[in-house]
Amino acid sequence: MRTIVVTGSASGIGAATRKRLIAQGERVIGVDIRDADVQADLSTASGRRDAIARVEHLCEGRLDGLVTCAGLMGLPSRPGRVLAELNFFGTIEFLAAARPWLARGTRPAVVAISSNSTTAMPGLPVELTRLLLDGDPAEAIAYADKVGSPDAYAATKLAVAHWIRRQATKPEWAGAGITLNAVAPGKTETGMLAEGRADKTYGPLIDAFPVPVGRSAQPEEIAALIGFLLSPDARFICGSVYFIDGGTDAQLRANDFPAPFPAPRPKQA
Ligand SMILES: NC(=O)c1ccc[n+]([C@@H]2O[C@H](COP(=O)([O-])OP(=O)(O)OC[C@H]3O[C@@H](n4cnc5c(N)ncnc54)[C@H](O)[C@@H]3O)[C@@H](O)[C@H]2O)c1
Numbered sequence: 021m022r023t024i025v026v027t028g029s030a031s032g033i034g035a036a037t038r039k040r041l042i043a044q045g046e047r048v049i050g051v052d053i054r055d056a057d058v059q060a061d062l063s064t065a066s067g068r069r070d071a072i073a074r075v076e077h078l079c080e081g082r083l084d085g086l087v088t089c090a091g092l093m094g095l096p097s098r099p100g101r102v103l104a105e106l107n108f109f110g111t112i113e114f115l116a117a118a119r120p121w122l123a124r125g126t127r128p129a130v131v132a133i134s135s136n137s138t139t140a141m142p143g144l145p146v147e148l149t150r151l152l153l154d155g156d157p158a159e160a161i162a163y164a165d166k167v168g169s170p171d172a173y174a175a176t177k178l179a180v181a182h183w184i185r186r187q188a189t190k191p192e193w194a195g196a197g198i199t200l201n202a203v204a205p206g207k208t209e210t211g212m213l214a215e216g217r218a219d220k221t222y223g224p225l226i227d228a229f230p231v232p233v234g235r236s237a238q239p240e241e242i243a244a245l246i247g248f249l250l251s252p253d254a255r256f257i258c259g260s261v262y263f264i265d266g267g268t269d270a271q272l273r274a275n276d277f278p279a280p281f282p283a284p285r286p287k288q289a
Contacts (some may be wrong), residue, residue, distance in 0.1 A: 023047045023079050024250065027062065027114060028089030030055040032210025033133065036243035037087055041059035044247070049078050051114075052090065062090050062110035063102050066153060072117040084125040085250045086118050088132045093212050094173030095219055107176035108152045108160075112183055114199075123196045129250045134181040135206040136265040138172035139273055140229075148175035155184055168220070177204070183263045189257030199258050201249050206265025207236040232267030 024041055028030035029033035029050030038048045050056040051071050057075045088111040094103055111132055122128035138144070145167045151160035152175070164172040181202050187193050188200035207213060207229060213236070217223045245264050248254055262270045269277075 021047050022084035024085035025049045025075055026087045027051040031272045032090030033239045033242045036239035037246050040247050041241045062105035068113050081121050082124040082166050083121040084128055086130045087246055093216055094169035098169040100167055100169045100172035101161045103169050103172045103176050104161045104164035108179050109146045111180050119265050126226045128198040130200045131246045131249045132184050135177035136204045136263055136269050138178040139269050141174040144174045145171050149179045152179040185259045194258050201257055202261045203245055204261055204263045205242045206268045208239055208242055210239050232271050256257040
């Protein structure tokens, strides 16, 4: 039996992942603001510290997997800082804290949840992504408030994807036998989507979003991919970002991925 932590385990993709893993005989430690083994608010620094300490106690400093689903969508009524804190810092601070526990685990694997909004949202505020990854956290959080949460959402999810790709290949992750990958779901029928549909500005946009397969996903379909990335069959997968979005990304940006390695520029005389 492996021990796997799932954040955002109370609902949607996290709940479907938890259920799938338990059905496979794994031990799951759920972390969420409600209805979880570890109840904590991951959108605050003190909540994250508390959750990390309690998870370390429960797993005795040894972990086989970690899935970071806790997240909120951007809405006009929600401050941008909440998304910077939860979607980005709530993911990467948990990952950084769990790294030594994972290094002691069996076939340790991490799956972070990004989003296909990273490539489907025109004019994403890339400055916020830059500040989250490379700037001062307080400045990034203040900037997220400035752009507002509807725009901040995709920028926080792009930062998660880039953080995963940057870290995955390092000696302390790949070199320590820990696989680090991300899943980028498209429209999925969860509490988050219901919350978006209830918003009078956002609701009509959600159902106008193009999905070539003609429907939204069920959370169990996303959990199946997460389950595969945690499995022994996925040990060669490192630093990948998997889009699972019914074809939206392919439709909007067919030729943008894979992007070929550009030829080196000729040296100036
Ligand atoms: N549903 C979609 O269409 C979609 C698309 C792309 C990406 N995602 C991502 O998938 C992940 C899971 O979302 P979902 O769609 O299952 O939504 P959901 O609302 O069903 O689940 C999110 C979970 O996060 C928890 N959470 C919220 N605030 C928290 C906090 N401050 N501290 C701790 N936990 C908190 C909630 O209680 C809930 O259990 C999110 O990161 C989301 O951004 C969802």
